[in-house]
Amino acid sequence: MPKGKKVLIVGTGTIGEPLIHLFTKERKEIGLGEIFFYKRSPLEEEADKVKDMTEAGALLIVENKEKEKKFLELGLYPVGTFPKIAKSVDVIVDCTPEGNKLKEKFYNSLPKVKGFIAQGSEKDFGKPYAWTINDSALTPENRFIQIVSCNTHQMLCVIKSITMAHGYLNLQYGIFTIFRRASDISEDKGILGVEFEKYSHPPYGSHQADDAARVLRTLYKDREFFPISAQALKAPTQLMHTFCFNLELKSGIDLAEARERLCKNPLVAFTKFKSSNKVFARARDSSRSILGRILNQTVFCEQTLGVSDNGLRISGGCFTPQDGNALLSSVAATLWLLDPKTYLEKMKVFDKFLFDKI
Template identity: 40%
Template sequence: MSRKVVHVVGTGTIGEPLIGLLCDFKEDLGIDEVSFHKNTPLTTDRSKVKSLMSRGARLTTHGEKFDGFNAIGLKPEFQTEEAIDRASVVIDCTPKGFGHANKQRYYEKYLDNTEGFVAQGSEFEFGKMYARKINDSALVHGEDKFIQVVSCNTHNLSTIVNNLALIDGEDNLIEGRFNLIRRSNDVSQSTKFVPSPQVGKHQDNEFGTHHARDAALLFKTLNLDLNLFSSAMIVNSQYMHILHFHLKVKKP
């Protein structure tokens, strides 16, 4: 039986805690090995990378950057494509746009020997949309090689629809309206903080913000066509999000 290797690309707000989580629960999850890609050798990130390595994760980077990492006391074990090639699953946690670039540059070359490639909510159209316990039945093993895990807000919105409206029938929802009040940035981030609340624009005439659009597309993988509309605003806080919703249903 082949070894189950999970490779995480990126060590930012999503990547770092995910790598640690996979390492800590490796045995429970049936994972043999965790590796991760770090793009740039920064002394400011050295303690973070050392911590991940001490928990069992194996460092990888581009071949030409090995010397830079060695110079700051970090020893990479695999080059970029070597790490992807030996992975069972690749999880891309890079900033917006990089997931698509990595897909074209690397991932599409390793479809034959990799179970799947997973990207985060910002990578729209990276692959089939997925939210845990919402559309698990829509995933086709061996066919859906590229998966986009929808954003936290889309998860929240979809869970409310699924558990409060669709539980009484797939045609029970007449319409859903949502207002997402979002934090300015994450506690680990030092940029993009706003000094006062900012109201987002309705970029989509049918759905409002991308949250309802993504949720509607998520449910379309289950052949459901839902009437959803969302608005969003950002507040000057680092606390978690608030979601206000109004559901109109046939059967209360």
């Protein structure tokens, strides 16, 4: 039995699965012990996926004894049940769309667990967080943390990089267009054409921009409004989201400075590929990725960078590492909950997974 802090990942979907592999791969380096994962449904078509996780060193737990029998029939061997194991771990990372429900139903009754983490869909689960963006806003009372969405990570990463010299308040305004993929490659669904998404979160437009403002508000508590807005669309692709930005600064910069600021952020990967399929394929085939996921917060398309003559307006386009760029935030939040004094040093272990270029 490995010694160290215990972590439980709830869910084995497009975020849970790579996170389980990331934790098991680097467990010793970051001082973790047992890595548990909770799989609710005993599906025959997912048995091999679950076996891969257990062979990597993760420990399967299930809902109850009745479900345990069904998993055993699939050749899968649970080590316990969710209600029991959850009480004994140090951190729970929920990777399902049920985080808020489980918080009210179960997580609030687990006082011995140091902290809980949920994903982008679970607004108001806890403090909104993105790795390297608002770490300084984390405080000891933050037992519940929400990892914001992949496009919110990308939006914040671009804003942070471009406003680097003067801080976020150097932003006069930011306008973003988000082309979301219709489904994941693992899903048998899609759409026929491009669909606009409604203006759902005034005054920011989309939930991604609203979430970005919520993150920034943790840093600037005296400011209620941030000058950003986004229009989201859904495109008939299963590969990657894409993203266009137009920023206006209060202090101008030239093209070389804009590029240099992006280069200084290790979470920005550069590419000369102009198509999402090329970027997707390169990541899939690279040893730097985890199950094909890019852990950088954005992949910037080099040839799209533009700066106006007065240096105030900067524009460009990016590919979104969906289901990948938020993984390091889940890891960082976990390590912070375990020990705020050592998590920054431990996060250096994951630098080897970051791309400079794709």
